[in-house]
Amino acid sequence: MTPAARVQTAIEILDVIAASARDGGAPADAIFAEAMRARRYAGSKDRRAIRGLVYDTIRRVRSVPASGRAAMLALADSDAQLAALFDGASYGPAAITADDPRAETGLATPALIKLFDPLVTKAEHAAMLARAPLDLRANRLRSSRDELAMIFPDGEAINGLTDGWRLPGETAAVQNPAYAEGQFEVQDAASQFAAAALAADAGQVVIDLCAGAGGKTLAIASATNDEATILACDTNRARLQQLAPRAHRAGATSIETLLLNPGQERAMLADQMGKADHVIVDAPCSGSGTWRRSPELRWRSTPARLDRHVADQAKLMDIGAALLAPGGKLLYAVCSIIAREGRAQVDDFLTRHRGWTADTGYLPGGIGRAAGRGFLLTPKHDGCDGFFLARLTAPC
Numbered sequence: 001m002t003p004a005a006r007v008q009t010a011i012e013i014l015d016v017i018a019a020s021a022r023d024g025g026a027p028a029d030a031i032f033a034e035a036m037r038a039r040r041y042a043g044s045k046d047r048r049a050i051r052g053l054v055y056d057t058i059r060r061v062r063s064v065p066a067s068g069r070a071a072m073l074a075l076a077d078s079d080a081q082l083a084a085l086f087d088g089a090s091y092g093p094a095a096i097t098a099d100d101p102r103a104e105t106g107l108a109t110p111a112l113i114k115l116f117d118p119l120v121t122k123a124e125h126a127a128m129l130a131r132a133p134l135d136l137r138a139n140r141l142r143s144s145r146d147e148l149a150m151i152f153p154d155g156e157a158i159n160g161l162t163d164g165w166r167l168p169g170e171t172a173a174v175q176n177p178a179y180a181e182g183q184f185e186v187q188d189a190a191s192q193f194a195a196a197a198l199a200a201d202a203g204q205v206v207i208d209l210c211a212g213a214g215g216k217t218l219a220i221a222s223a224t225n226d227e228a229t230i231l232a233c234d235t236n237r238a239r240l241q242q243l244a245p246r247a248h249r250a251g252a253t254s255i256e257t258l259l260l261n262p263g264q265e266r267a268m269l270a271d272q273m274g275k276a277d278h279v280i281v282d283a284p285c286s287g288s289g290t291w292r293r294s295p296e297l298r299w300r301s302t303p304a305r306l307d308r309h310v311a312d313q314a315k316l317m318d319i320g321a322a323l324l325a326p327g328g329k330l331l332y333a334v335c336s337i338i339a340r341e342g343r344a345q346v347d348d349f350l351t352r353h354r355g356w357t358a359d360t361g362y363l364p365g366g367i368g369r370a371a372g373r374g375f376l377l378t379p380k381h382d383g384c385d386g387f388f389l390a391r392l393t394a395p396c
């Protein structure tokens with residue numbers, strides 16, 4: 001493909017990504033993969049170049065653009081070589097005209113930035129879109145961080161994490177046979193801190209209320225030497241179904257799964273009420289802490305979607321609280337830096353639930369900053385995804 005044809009292809013893919021972001025459809029990665037399947041004539045160099053153009057554009061444009069072309073032109077405005085490819089050649093983009101619209105650039109819209117936690121000042125913004133490293137978590141049931149260090153000598157330990165091993169972002173770690181052998185999982189440091197903050201012990205009952213594909217469930221099984229009783233729940237069948245093969249690979253046998261029907265969570269969990277030692281609510285959220293990995297989430301953010309997340313989070317925290325035995329611990333976690341999903345959510349919970357207390361001291365020294373009655377981790381301060389955590393103790 002000519003360089004101009006690659007640009008035009010990237011524009012067409014961006015059109016689909018933008019439409020999907022507006023409608024809440026498939027994520028950018030899936031759209032890109034599908035677009036490449038449909039263009040078998042594109043070689044690996046073409047694919048790499050197109051991917052670079054698509055993601056550089058998404059990083060540059062702050063909200064869903066009117067068109068792929070308007071988005072690409074916003075990138076071309078700061079790249080003369082790219083702008084020169086808009087020359088009207090066949091298969092390339094049409095020449096730039098005086099009234100060609102541009103998408104707006106930046107981290108996020110001013111309205112969205114206003115919703116950030118006060119700790120997320122302007123000095124934090126650049127890191128929120130910087131390229132992320134690849135973090136691994138050694139599975140103690142099959143391996144150790146020292147073994148990962150031998151397999152991936154280019155990596156480094158992660159401050160505060162016994163099992164974490166950090167690699168350059170482009171490392172194809174999952175192609176290493178050690179992955180199929182269950183020696184490690186790919187898991188951002190923030191999620192590893194969250195699972196460790198639960199501090200569950202062997203013999204205890206743990207409920208992971210929003211287990212998804214089980215990232216944190218597996219970390220808990222590893223940390224408890226597979227000797228806790230873990231119930232992993234989710235309303236998303238496709239995600240939850242991924243947990244059994246992952247647990248098998250990891251050698252974890254202490255996990256049961258329960259697919260919940262939305263709206264019937266309490267009834268379906270009736271047998272478990274008041275019994276758990278620990279509940280983790282890793283709630284659905286804006287994902288605003290993960291923009292460096294999924295920059296197109298900025299394009300998906302709307303006030304209505306945020307309102308829905310905030311309502312779901314409150315509901316799930318209340319269910320989590322009801323599942324706990326007296327004195328049990330609720331770990332609330334969201335990969336978000338938006339105050340309504342973090343500190344404000346916890347304040348509201350503590351207003352609704354008298355007698356509960358907010359814990360401290362569950363993060364390693366130097367990790368996270370107090371954000372109300374929880375803690376906020378950010379890419380700049382902590383070198384991981386943006387994450388809000390709060391550990392709350394039920395009255396005895």
Ligand SMILES: C[S@@+](CC[C@H](N)C(=O)[O-])C[C@H]1O[C@@H](n2cnc3c(N)ncnc32)[C@H](O)[C@@H]1O
Binds near residue numbers: 210316
């Ligand atoms: C942030 S993700 C969880 C990620 C997962 N814990 C991990 O570590 O990989 C949030 C999950 O909440 C689930 N969810 C949404 N509403 C739910 C509900 N009412 N009950 C249980 N799970 C729900 C979503 O399907 C999604 O998998």
